[in-house]
Amino acid sequence: MSARLSSLEDYKKILDDYDTWLFDCDGVLWRGDHLIEGVVEVLDILRQRNKKVVFVTNNATKSRKSYRSKFDQLGVEVHVDEIYGSAYAAAVYLSSVVKMPKDKKVYVIGMAGLEEELRDEGIAYLGGTDPNDNTLEPFDLSKFTPDPDVAAVVCGLDMKINYTKLSKAFQYLHGNPDCLFIATNEDSTYPSAAGLLPGAGSVSAPLRFALNRNPICTGKPASTMVHFDPQRTIMVGDRLNTDILFGQNGGLKTLLVFTGITSEEEIFGPNPSPIVPDFVTQALGDFRIVAEKGL
């Protein structure tokens, strides 16, 4: 059963108990292009208390640098190091966990943001935004020479997905069981400003099906994404099956807000979700009570 925060003491205790605050962004900090009320003040409260804040996003089409401009536009001050994206997570996974040798390369299904993160980690890549791979011309397998240095395929949301990219990625993975298969995230849909579209998980679905093989997923809800002291870390999110599950997979406490996807009905209704956050509150701005009444 989730505890509903309400009194000054409830909010103070949460602030005292956790040093690291992980935030999902859309539905927690903003909705589309509108900042949610009280967010700037609550982030100020956290920073005044020397809390570490980390903004976790599955959006692999943007690098952390370009994702920061979203914060800038909305007047929220953040440092690039505070943003933890699934594209960055994939790049760090290859450079720091797998420790891929420097002479090896990655075949990319994905967009400029994913390439930028790989580049920043010193990882060579093929595919991605290369015009030769962004084509609807027929793919001629007999004229394709695989690069023997490709040691991984990384797949993120790619709005220029096509048969040539899928076929090349398939060749690398099918022909070489040692070739790593990495997905930035497996969201089935992508919430664009105008509505739902197929998500990153739908872009990797052809490869999963053709190969009968599942990728290593570096985004939410994979627990590999962020490592902090779980005793002192809380994940704040609006989606049960990504944000809250991600927190729980990492052994973290979780706080659900109702400013995004999940409704109160899903938590307190007659058929509650099996994914149960530790705490719920209406909106992140509720923590302003501590500055208004507390200290």
Added chain:
Amino acid sequence: MSARLSSLEDYKKILDDYDTWLFDCDGVLWRGDHLIEGVVEVLDILRQRNKKVVFVTNNATKSRKSYRSKFDQLGVEVHVDEIYGSAYAAAVYLSSVVKMPKDKKVYVIGMAGLEEELRDEGIAYLGGTDPNDNTLEPFDLSKFTPDPDVAAVVCGLDMKINYTKLSKAFQYLHGNPDCLFIATNEDSTYPSAAGLLPGAGSVSAPLRFALNRNPICTGKPASTMVHFDPQRTIMVGDRLNTDILFGQNGGLKTLLVFTGITSEEEIFGPNPSPIVPDFVTQALGDFRIVAEKGL
């Protein structure tokens, strides 16, 4: 346990017992561009005995008419009515089983052969080879007006698959639970002359994943594809998980040949496949024994 045909009596009995002979093509009649020995003679034997022969193919990129040219090139005489393709099966399913009203339309992910079969059945369609849908330009959902007459999405192998087509198909299916979702076939891979490529099932995989919904499949191994008297019909194929399973799903007897994908090891080895054909023989040409020694 599969019965291995060997004596003149074995082959005569099979010929006597079955009036309708369904054939998979690649691996049974030909391999790539090479006719398998004895095929023309055996088809002659069947026709002389007034057997109905049907050539069943999951290749939905070609219409039956264009598929016939493959037979012509190899010197095998067939009539268009004897060819039963998964694209044709999808069109017939809509026209004869669902009886889709004439003012309704289909959104197509697929190639010219699928469009030709729909046209021949009098079914209106959108998408497919339309240049507006064969683009890598960004898809702008806010500028997309769904056609309210679309009552089905049909998905086959499409080597020009792209985000615009996937997004439009997703909108039709996600926005309208009554919209039919039909796949010509769900082969994970496509055996091109130069090697394996992602198959039709990989092209529909993004929609299956984004929607968490499975299509109605009209090709092998779906039993909806062909309707004959199962007591007097035999399916001849080289693949266990499509051809033989397709026959079994339709309640037909099955004959496996070893001129294609499946090896004798998979049937008679220490770890046999759970899919067990009724009969096996080395090659279709083995039936020539009836003309040579019999009658």
